[in-house]
Amino acid sequence: MALTEVQKAQVDKLLTAYCAKRVPPAVQSKARVGSVILYEERHAFRPPHDWQEMVVAKFTYVGTQREWRLYCQHRDLRWHTYQALPAASSCAKLLEEVDADPTGIFWG
Secondary structure, three states, rough: OOHHHHHHHHHHHHHHHHHHHHOOOOHOOOOEEOOEEEEEEEEEEOOOOEEEEEEEEEEEEOOOOEEEEEEEEEEOOOOEOOOOOOOOOOOHHHHHHHOOOOOOOOOO
């Protein structure tokens, strides 16, 4: 079962609001956050000062299970199931976990 257009819009609204909250207005010209693979962008420290993308989390909807799954990226640069909360019925619940970041895997 795929996400409906309404569900897609709800997730987009939820993640857009989260991203806007995550980056303070004073630094919005220096950092950006995006989604369903949630990532942060910052200016590089060395010339030419291009934007560098750093992944934060990955959210996947599994329609047959009617659940959202959360992944984190390890040192091997592969996505791994986030063991502390691997799945939830809503993307919002997983986003709360990413925001709290109890293990330090998402935001450091």
